[in-house]
Amino acid sequence: MGKFVGTAGSDRISGTDEGDAIFGGKGVDYLYxxxxxxxxxxxxxDMDPSLSNNARLGAQTQDVIYDFYGAxxxxxxxxxxxxxxxxxGAGSTLTFAGYGTDGTTQSxxxxxxxxxxGLDYTIAIGSMNGKLLGAGDFNFYN
Structure with a gap:
């Protein structure tokens, strides 16, 4: 199992063929x-408050997970x-906001x-099976 940690800037981080822990860090990160x-x-x-609550979906995306398996x-x-x-924070939520412009259910x-x-932060997920995230796919820790 590998541990990969990003920097204070935008990063492209790739894991291995084993189970990995991937920390994007600050900046808009692209995680694989x-x-x-x-x-x-x-x-x-690691989130940028200046990119939150923007009306244009996708323009303010903070992190991108390219290959989420098992959604x-x-x-x-x-x-x-x-x-x-x-x-x-306790009581935080993760809510599906929409599909990407490519016409598939994977984006x-x-x-x-x-x-x-009190702010909203957008992330993008590449769901490899096209299913939405479920309760077992994420959790909040404070």
Whole structure:
């Protein structure tokens, strides 16, 4: 299992063929887990408040997860990813906002509403099976 940590700027981070922990860090990050049960860590303290609450979906995307495996349920073969949402506050929510402009169900946008800041932050997910994220795909930790 590898641990990959981004910088204070925008990063492109790729995992391995095993289960990895991937921390984007500050900046707009592009995260690719590869095979294995990967954990993508998104921290409130890495979000940019100036990009929040923008009316144009996608223009303000903070982080992009290119290859989320196992959305909406459990998949065999050891490819079941997870999103660890840190420090957003008790009562925070993750809500599906819409599909991307490519016309497929794989490109998805989600809004993280932080109870700590009261702001909304957008992330993009590439759902490899085309299903929406379910309750077992993410959790908030404070």
């Amino acid at each position: 887990g590869g095979a294995g049960n990967d954990c993508f860590v998104i921290n409130l303290y 909406g349920g459990w998949e065999g073969g050891g490819n079941n990813d997870f999103i660890y949402l840190a420090n957003f 998805q946008y989600y809004i993280i509403h932080s109870a700590t800041t």
